[in-house]
Amino acid sequence: MAKRRQKKQIYRYECTITGETYKTTKQAKNPDDLISVQAYYEMNPEEDDRPEEIKIQLEQSQG
Structure with missing residues (x-):
């Protein structure tokens, strides 16, 4: 008998500060x-x- 993969539930959340x-x-x-x-x-x-x-890379990517 083959095992079935369980489907993982994905939850999406939004940061209250940055969005x-x-x-x-x-x-x-x-x-x-x-x-x-x-x-x-x-x-x-x-x-x-x-x-x-x-830190420098993040500052440059944010513009």
Whole structure:
């Protein structure tokens, strides 16, 4: 007997700050409280531990 693949449900959420849409395979308990990584670092610049080259690339891509 062949095994059937389970179809994963995809949940789509929108960041309340940047408006960016992203998708996950798990349902969020509080979808209104979700924010993107970019929004988190904008709110907490002192915790931004990314390398400088990544920060420069993101600034250039945002325009």
